[in-house]
Amino acid sequence: MFMLSNLRPNPGAKKKRKRVARGPGSGHGKTAGRGHKGQKSRSGGTKPIWFEGGQTPIYRRIPKRGFTPPDPTVYEIVNLGQIDAKFSEGEEVSPETLKAKGLIKGKIERKLIKILAKGEITKALTFKGIHAYSKTAREKIEKAGGRIE
Secondary structure: OOOHHHOOOOOOOOOOOOOOOOOHHHOOOOOOOOOOOOHHHOOOOOOOOOOOOOOOOHHHHOOOOOOOOOOOOOEEEEEHHHHHHHOOOOOEEOHHHHHHOOOOOOOHHHOEEEEEOOOOOOOOOEEOOOOEEOHHHHHHHHHOOOEEO
């Protein structure tokens, strides 16, 4: 009869965990399946993944060059073509308005913004609070009648 107290898993569905080093009667006593002596039989006896058997390792064979600054200056790049597509004549371009129009992502307080000259600008816009401009971008903005403040 089917009752909750009679429920059992199918025979062979549950396998017992191998318990090593629990005496000679277990069949895994004494050396606990690790063989005799040597590095691999000891606890913590593994070589690091980059170890090459005593050969000079790859990280020492390859020459090291250059320098990576710990805190590099990284600019969020915005092109003039993108600005021209999103802004209308006489508008102000600032980090806040660039964020609002979806041209920069993330927190604007932590970002440095640089305007590059890719694309054309046809509208006179006022740029405020932008951290850097390429030389050509400055020329294009001023040629279109815009101002950089």
